[in-house]
Amino acid sequence: MNKTNINYRNNLLLFSIAFFSFTLSSPPLFLDPDVAWHIAAGDYIIKSKSIPFYDPWSYVGLEQQWYNISWLWDMLCSFLNQLVGFHGLSILLTVFLSLICTYCYQSLVSRKYPISHDATMISLALTSLLFIEIGCLRPQLTSCVMITFFMNKLHNFCYLNDEKALNKLPFATLIWTNSHGGFLILYALLAVFMAIAVYEKNKVAIKKIIKISVICSLTTLVNPISYKIYIGSLRTLNSVVIDYINEWRPFFFGQSYSFSMLFLVLIMAGCAFHTHYTELRIKNSDWLIGLAFLIASLLSVRNFSNLATSGAPFIAGIVDRSLPTSKFTIKLKNSHKALISILLIIVSISIHAFLVITKNDKKIGLNRVPVELIQYTADNYPGSRIINNYNLGGYIILFGNGKIKHLIDGRAGTAFNESILNEFVDIINRKTSVLETAVKHNVDGVIIHEMVFKQESESQKKNWNIVYNSKKYYLLIKNK
Structure with missing residues (x-):
């Protein structure tokens, strides 16, 4: 051989x-929310047959080249x-x-x-x-x-x-x-x-x-x-x-x-x-x-x-250089290597096939993502400007089909200027609240986690209606 x-x-x-x-x-x-916007960006490029130099999804996307x-x-x-x-x-x-x-x-x-x-x-x-x-x-x-x-x-x-x-x-x-x-x-x-x-x-x-x-x-x-x-x-x-x-x-x-x-x-x-x-x-x-x-x-x-x-x-x-040589090495025959390889591949493919047939989403990882909420927003409030969680941005782009104008996502410095990023940092450091930022930006709605919503002031909450909730996220729409 x-x-x-x-x-x-x-x-x-x-x-x-x-x-x-x-x-x-x-x-x-x-596993990472950036996967969503990568897929969506590819969809946009293939559909438009061009590479956008400015963000087509965020309402602040024209403030910096993407x-x-x-x-x-x-x-x-x-x-x-x-x-x-x-x-x-x-x-x-x-x-x-x-x-x-x-x-x-x-x-x-x-x-x-x-x-x-x-x-x-x-x-x-x-x-x-x-x-x-x-x-x-x-x-x-x-x-x-x-x-x-x-x-x-x-x-x-x-x-x-x-x-x-x-x-x-x-x-x-x-x-x-x-x-x-x-x-x-x-x-x-x-x-x-x-x-x-x-x-x-x-x-x-x-x-x-x-x-x-x-x-x-x-x-x-x-x-x-x-x-x-x-x-x-x-x-x-x-x-x-x-x-x-x-x-x-x-x-x-x-x-x-x-x-x-x-x-x-x-x-x-x-x-x-x-x-x-x-x-x-x-x-x-x-x-x-x-x-x-x-x-x-x-x-x-x-x-x-x-x-x-x-x-x-x-x-x-x-x-x-730090381990002794093994005294009991295992040597497989070439025929055994081939047999083990074939069996492992067959078992692996069978597992994947079972997950697909049973529509098991274990390998997809959207169980904590409010996809239904995002789609509801896109269908009922198309063109709306939304304040969002940083990690939800990519999912809003992908599952909102471009119908929602969000604030920020995982592209960070490659798509958003420091002014927008500093606002995000201020929210994290609680120098300003999510709803205060929403008022400042004069947006139509907010997608917010229920724990963050509880921390908002009662005076700010009065200006918003909870119109949908899914997977611990609320969709807030401004009172008219």
């Missing part, structure tokens, strides 16, 4: 295990949703997460580091555990794949003398730039390999990395908003609202079981390595990039997905 067939069977087995695991435990499709960096991802989500629906999208998400884990495994194995199988599997288990908790249909997944892809190609160029590997980076840059603002990370990756080339005094590598860096930089300008894509990306990073969004907050132990477990393993393995060993069995590039993503993850938990995927060699390297 040649190595290609062995790798194929190993990849298939790993994919099958991941597919089965994510089928049982992956998060719902709408930097829709993820338009390509949005179109893909919209197309797939129209093709297979929400249940189909949830299945495709499960497949995509499984492919990411398989790709991480393949990229790690292809480096041919003298790392134990145990360390590799622990690294992948941590990656899978993280995606079980946070994996949802957002363009961040594109960055996870692209960072790993860039690392692989640059690794092959620098350490395996594969000059053709660099030729694929411009096209990858084109896709990445038009899918997610995380494309800025490509400069950090190129800088790491440039630093290594300079340290090793490899003049040929230095020239080629400079050349590909220039080409990739120019490629980033091939997008609907040209150089303004950098403005849009920086608006995301510098927006006042970042401090109030969980995924942008610094790490603290216990806030997430997958983040905490990954961090704990690295701390324990790092201590053991520091005590007993003097060197890692990985290249400097993987060590530097992994360390950088670890620091970035501590500053913002949003980066843990990048650490778990692109930092897999770093994690495996540390774990490998």
Whole structure:
């Protein structure tokens, strides 16, 4: 049996295990409310055959240009949703997460580091555990794949003398730039390999990395908003609202079981390595990039997905040097690998089929979203201006079919100016109330959670009628 067939069977087995695991435990499709507006944005682009430069849904949308960096991802989500629906999208998400884990495994194995199988599997288990908790249909997944892809190609160029590997980076840059603002990370990756080339005094590598860096930089300008894509990306990073969004907050132990477990393993393995060993069995590039993503993850938990995927060699390297070799290894025959893979895929598909047939919404995740309230508002108060909860904005866009003009949603700094975002922050900090903001904006209605409504003053409540309630949300319409 040649190595290609062995790798194929190993990849298939790993994919099958991941597919089965994510089928049982992956998060719902709408784990994050941003998924809704991504689908809606794709619908708008496909229907209008153009990319809007100003927000067509919010009543404050004309106050700032909308930097829709993820338009390509949005179109893909919209197309797939129209093709297979929400249940189909949830299945495709499960497949995509499984492919990411398989790709991480393949990229790690292809480096041919003298790392134990145990360390590799622990690294992948941590990656899978993280995606079980946070994996949802957002363009961040594109960055996870692209960072790993860039690392692989640059690794092959620098350490395996594969000059053709660099030729694929411009096209990858084109896709990445038009899918997610995380494309800025490509400069950090190129800088790491440039630093290594300079340290090793490899003049040929230095020239080629400079050349590909220039080409990739120019490629980033091939997008609907040209150089303004950098403005849009920086608006995301510098927006006042970042401090109030969980995924942008610094790490603290216990806030997430997958983040905490990954961090704990690295701390324990790092201590053991520091005590007993003097060197890692990985290249400097993987060590530097992994360390950088670890620091970035501590500053913002949003980066843990990048650490778990692109930092897999770093994690495996540390774990490998701190764990004893297993005395009782399990070796499967190739025929057994194929049989297990087929059985796991059949069982996984059967589970998905059962959920679709029984119309079980467990994998959709709309059980806490007041979809009926939003649709009621759109049908009975079309064109109305509504003050809304930040996390409901995306759902209002998608399920309101553009009939409702809302205030704010998850696009934050890429679609709304600082004045609007500061008003949202003032509501969070209770410097002003929701109903006071509604009066200031002279809106027609408010979609408000019942707990927030109870905290509003009685004098303000008198100006509004509760006309509909669903899933702990009220629709308030102004008294005439």
